[in-house]
Amino acid sequence: MILLAGHGRTADNAEGRILGRRDPPLDRAGREEAASLAAAVAGAGLAALWTSPLRRARETAAVVGAATGLEPVVLDDLVESRRGAWEGRPFGELAAEQPEAFAAFERGDPDFAFPGGESLREQAERTRVALDAIARGPRPALAIAHAGTIRAALALTGRPVPPERALPHGEPIPIEYG
Secondary structure, eight states: EEEEEEOOOHHHHHHHOOTTTEEHHHHHHHHHHHHHHHHHHHTOOOOEEEEOEEEEEHHHHHHHHHHHHOOOOEEEEEEEOOGGGGOOBHHHHHHHHHHHHHHHHHOOOOOOOTTTTOOOHHHHHHHHHHHHHHHSSOOSEEEEEHHHHHHHHHTTTOOOOOGGGGGGTTEEEEEEEO
């Protein structure tokens, strides 16, 4: 079993902005979400804890690691997608300005590419590499990542891909992989 959890909330998340590779810290609510995640998995018998290299994920993983006694291992391939010109922009503005592109993003169309960034297909391939590495390690494992990474993992395992904004911060999602 592999559990995937999104990092805790940041101020940019609270404002409805696309983060991508931006690297803000957790806000107060995000630190509370990290603590709730830690409490939820503390007794789950986790054998491994993985994290994206971005600060918001590492901060979440540090809280979980303190509760579980596991040292978070940074796995670069868990990083969020490069979102180019969309990084820092509000979801609402993008939906109004580029409705067709935004709809493709929302439905997880693998051919969608962020202007000046990467495609969802490219992110899925990177996520596959990350999941393969996690699957070779001890399990159960928890990976702290990002909404885009989680959506890619769901697509790779044949599960429905919800809109990114529908995925909660700091709540584990189990997947069967490997």
